[in-house]
Amino acid sequence: MIEVKDLSHQxxxxxxxxxxxxxxxxxxxxxxxxxxxxxxxxxxxxGKSTLLHLISGFLPRQTGTIILNGQDVTGxxxxxxxxxxxxxxxxxxxxxxxxxxxxAYQNVELPLILNGVSETARHVQTLNTLAKVGLEGFxxxxxxxxxxxxxxxxxxxxxxxxxxxxxxxDEPTGSLDSETERDLLDLILELNATLHITFLIxxxxxxxxxxxxxSLAMHDGQLIDGEVN
Amino acid sequence: xxxxxxxxxxxxNMKKNKMRIFMTVLATAMGTAFxxxxxxxxFGLHGTLIKEILQxxxxxxxxxxxxxxxxxxxxxxxxxxxxxxxxNVRAVKKSNRLDQAPQVVINDYAATADVxxxxxxxxxxxxxxxxSGRYPRAANEVVVGVDFDQTLVxxxxxxxxxxxxxxxxxATSYYQGKLVDQTLTMTIERQIDPDTFEEKAFxxxxxxxxxxxxxxxQRDQSVTISYALLQQFSDYTQTQNAALYPxxxxxxxxxxxIALQSDNLEHVTALSETLNDEGYFAYSVAAELKQINLLFxxxxxxxxxxxxxxxxxxxxxxFNTMTMAVTERAPDxxxxxxxxxxxxxxxxxxxxxxxxxxxxxxLIGTAVSYLISMLVNVGLPLILGTVFExxxxxxxxxxxIPPSLVLIAFLICLIVTLVSGSRPAKKATRIDVLSALRRxx
Ligand SMILES: Nc1ncnc2c1ncn2[C@@H]1O[C@H](COP(=O)(O)OP(=O)(O)O)[C@@H](O)[C@H]1O
Ligand SMILES: [Mg+2]
Numbered sequence: 001m002i003e004v005k006d007l008s009h010q011x012x013x014x015x016x017x018x019x020x021x022x023x024x025x026x027x028x029x030x031x032x033x034x035x036x037x038x039x040x041x042x043x044x045x046x047g048k049s050t051l052l053h054l055i056s057g058f059l060p061r062q063t064g065t066i067i068l069n070g071q072d073v074t075g076x077x078x079x080x081x082x083x084x085x086x087x088x089x090x091x092x093x094x095x096x097x098x099x100x101x102x103x104a105y106q107n108v109e110l111p112l113i114l115n116g117v118s119e120t121a122r123h124v125q126t127l128n129t130l131a132k133v134g135l136e137g138f139x140x141x142x143x144x145x146x147x148x149x150x151x152x153x154x155x156x157x158x159x160x161x162x163x164x165x166x167x168x169x170d171e172p173t174g175s176l177d178s179e180t181e182r183d184l185l186d187l188i189l190e191l192n193a194t195l196h197i198t199f200l201i202x203x204x205x206x207x208x209x210x211x212x213x214x215s216l217a218m219h220d221g222q223l224i225d226g227e228v229n
Numbered sequence: 230x231x232x233x234x235x236x237x238x239x240x241x242n243m244k245k246n247k248m249r250i251f252m253t254v255l256a257t258a259m260g261t262a263f264x265x266x267x268x269x270x271x272f273g274l275h276g277t278l279i280k281e282i283l284q285x286x287x288x289x290x291x292x293x294x295x296x297x298x299x300x301x302x303x304x305x306x307x308x309x310x311x312x313x314x315x316x317n318v319r320a321v322k323k324s325n326r327l328d329q330a331p332q333v334v335i336n337d338y339a340a341t342a343d344v345x346x347x348x349x350x351x352x353x354x355x356x357x358x359x360x361s362g363r364y365p366r367a368a369n370e371v372v373v374g375v376d377f378d379q380t381l382v383x384x385x386x387x388x389x390x391x392x393x394x395x396x397x398x399x400a401t402s403y404y405q406g407k408l409v410d411q412t413l414t415m416t417i418e419r420q421i422d423p424d425t426f427e428e429k430a431f432x433x434x435x436x437x438x439x440x441x442x443x444x445x446x447q448r449d450q451s452v453t454i455s456y457a458l459l460q461q462f463s464d465y466t467q468t469q470n471a472a473l474y475p476x477x478x479x480x481x482x483x484x485x486x487i488a489l490q491s492d493n494l495e496h497v498t499a500l501s502e503t504l505n506d507e508g509y510f511a512y513s514v515a516a517e518l519k520q521i522n523l524l525f526x527x528x529x530x531x532x533x534x535x536x537x538x539x540x541x542x543x544x545x546x547x548f549n550t551m552t553m554a555v556t557e558r559a560p561d562x563x564x565x566x567x568x569x570x571x572x573x574x575x576x577x578x579x580x581x582x583x584x585x586x587x588x589x590x591x592l593i594g595t596a597v598s599y600l601i602s603m604l605v606n607v608g609l610p611l612i613l614g615t616v617f618e619x620x621x622x623x624x625x626x627x628x629x630i631p632p633s634l635v636l637i638a639f640l641i642c643l644i645v646t647l648v649s650g651s652r653p654a655k656k657a658t659r660i661d662v663l664s665a666l667r668r669x670x
Binding site: 053056058059078079082083084085086087089091093097098099101110111113114115116118158 | 230231234238245561564565566567568569570571572573574662663666
């Protein structure tokens, strides 16, 4: 489902003349199968987020190949990649990334709107998805009126609403207390079990790392052999 | 993303900053209103002028004042035959003015008359009607203008009875009797040598009264005679048009004024051109219309151009508003892009927002323009009437807004707003997802 081959990345810093390049990823290769939950662990600054951003298309690829759901996405234009992202990948961020001026309902509806779904179909799908993450009755709350755990559920619902094949999560529990963290992990496990969604989860939390079928460890931009739980 | 949803999105966004949007729409509306009202003056005056011209009796006429030729013999019967042979000429109206102002007498009333000779047959054929009576058939029969009675003065009457304090004719002093079938005695003078004059009275009969002149302010006090009578006068004076100068041995007759009556405006223009090419001095109001239209087209374009500058100034506001909107919404745009909104969608949303501002401004501006235009058309004549004591002719329009002007204003407004909104929209598509998610923008 996710196949990464010889992916390298370096950041350029400084102005012209005094440029320095920081190599962040060094020929990373790995493969994740459909329906797997894989966690990505490693010290802060080891390049985990950078890897995720490359897979997401948020960063322009420099060298290497990324194949998602059998499609080589490395050659895609910005427009094509955004369309691909909309239909295939869901995102869960550490700080939720909800649109503050929209209600929970509107935030979850957003991907459906972008995908051109009709209003009636949207209504049903949005309510179903909000129910799936246990947010019935909170449809008309704005993010500022929800707890951290509830906000993260809204963001999961948004990631879920277009039935993605892959969900990418960068420190999804980073802003949650341990109790809501447990709830979220249970939700992830349930979604994986029922919908067979493939998860790639970045974390430095041992409890989170424990829910993965497999764990990849990053060190200084390189993958150390993964361990199977 | 569906267009309907884009519209919904834009409306929601616009609601978030009503004051700013309102001010921008206001500026655009003012620019549009300025353009429309400015240009509407050219449209209004042009329309009024054209209407005025088209109402003229002479609109289907080509007037001929002479001919470019070596002998300077003027328009002769030979030319008339040529005119009559032309296509689209319904009638050839000829006229010569008597070169003296003879004394005329009806009963006890007398006047100095303005006498014109015409071809009655051609007039009748050309469709000119009389107010009363009939067209003359014999040489000694004449018709008079509808205001002819106002020139007649009772012989031997007191000046005070005729003129009021302002030296205007008193209405009571006009000839009150009927004109048709009255005998009118016209006295023609002739010069025998520089110091000796002689006169002869011609008894004539009035058989008809002409129609009111086309314009309200015009007076028709003339006496219209036939060419046969003019010939009798000339035979007596031995001069062209019965002029009061010593007789001329080689006198040849020529027509003074010729008017060719055509059936429609387009033929008139073509006819005018043909005649000018043939060396005649031809003039037609219709040909003049072309010039007038050209002049007004230039004026309209110029005013629209000046108005466009106002809209461009207003568009600076749109540029500002949209740039601020993009900056404010950068985090939201980042989230939308991360989820999978394409750059095209983002761009469309922002372009839609700026065109909404433009359309809203144009709509309000148009409504206001119609209001101003109405006020000007009603108010200006009132002001002119009270302040300058000038009356504006009825139906006079200072300002008129045809649909084409509204269309032009809308198009200009839309283009200008799209252009001014395109940079902010482009800026929105270039927002970097990662920077936006980190709230760095
Ligand atoms: N936009 C950037 N410009 C320059 N350096 C960056 C940028 N983003 C990340 N880095 C650097 O790349 C390295 C890896 O960062 P990151 O992928 O965020 O690590 P992790 O997510 O594992 O903590 C860090 O040293 C960080 O400083
Ligand atoms: Mg990170």
